[in-house]
Amino acid sequence: MEKILVTGGAGFIGSNFIIYMLKQYENILIVNLDALTYCGNLENLSEVEDDPRYHFVKGSVTDSVLLEQLFIEYEFDKVVNFAAESHVDRAILNPNIFIETNVLGTAALLAAARQSWEKDSVYLPGVKFVQISTDEVYGSLGATGFFLETTPLDPHSPYSASKASADLLVKSYFDTYQMPINITRCSNNYGPYQFPEKLIPLMINNCLNHRSLPVYGDGLQVRDWLYVTDHCKAIDMVLNEGIPGEVYNIGGHNERTNIVIVKTIIEYISKVKDSEVTEQLITHVGDRKGHDRRYGVDPTKIKDALGWFPETSFDDGITRTIDWYLENYDWVKRITSGEYEQYYEHNYTNR
């Protein structure tokens, strides 16, 4: 049986990944280590909580003692590191926690994996450490071109700088200790269970509350959207078939401006749910500090090397996502019942 440590598995992509992997493979054990911060929610995993192939451990990736104990207890074959502070606006308000979790947490995890896996400078067979990184480490594009794996790192926010730092640490474990690692750099994900601080679920939630829709600056920034299950499929392929030491970009060439995304959400909700949701709710607010103008990922390498391709078109994925939020509005209310309003006030008042 393959034993996989998934960190940050109670968040958006991590929970989708655990559900995906348990459906995909009979003979695995997944241990989910999650600190359950404001955006971690065990409810996301309710459909697998009684599955004997799934164990949950509450704790932090920065806790080296706990990590050592877990590696001894479970003898993991693989690690997939999702655990992170993931929201750019929060990084602008409070960068330090991003350094702690994203940089020091990754460092602690790498050290624990090496201690468990390396015997006399040789790694146990079949082990692999996959770092879930982001296209944001490459910085911002002009009107043309795409991020390649060879594009120099040029992060602009404390979030993307912390992710780039973690990437360099992971790479150093390959270069120095030959640890079998991969780094994945995916574009913007969307789908079920995304915390409503991020563009798409925030706009859906605000539409349902008839709250204004805060578009940063001119709204012409471009993001490259990928349905979350397509990201999970790519991570599975990299975990099992990725060549040690390699970086893989993941994206589906689905570039949209933010304003187009917001208008798409308004149009759909107004049609299926509430005709009072109109473009009048759109409010252009002050721009994000250091705002990257355009992201666009070239996924040729993962397509050619591993045969990955995205299965969900944007039109299909966005309606499925909005439908999910409409059907699971109680989840939205519960997950935003903590410090969310305080954060919202802090981030959106007087922009």
Ligand code: NAD
């Ligand atoms: P998320 O914010 O929804 O979830 C993060 C999870 O990590 C939460 O469950 C949280 O409780 C947990 N966590 C935070 N600090 C922790 C700690 N110290 N120890 C253990 N767990 C901790 O994030 P997400 O959107 O699911 O992103 C997951 C990963 O994917 C991140 O590394 C992010 O950088 C990367 N990524 C995200 C996107 C995207 O569009 N969301 C795209 C590319 C890459």
Ligand code: DAU
């Ligand atoms: O590209 C991958 C990254 O995508 C991940 O690494 C990050 O974890 C994830 O949060 C996401 O980062 P972005 O900054 O692109 O996502 P966000 O949803 O915060 O914003 C998307 C765009 O929408 C961005 O240009 C800012 C804009 N925006 C966002 C919010 C929350 C608004 O105009 N208004 C808003 O209220």
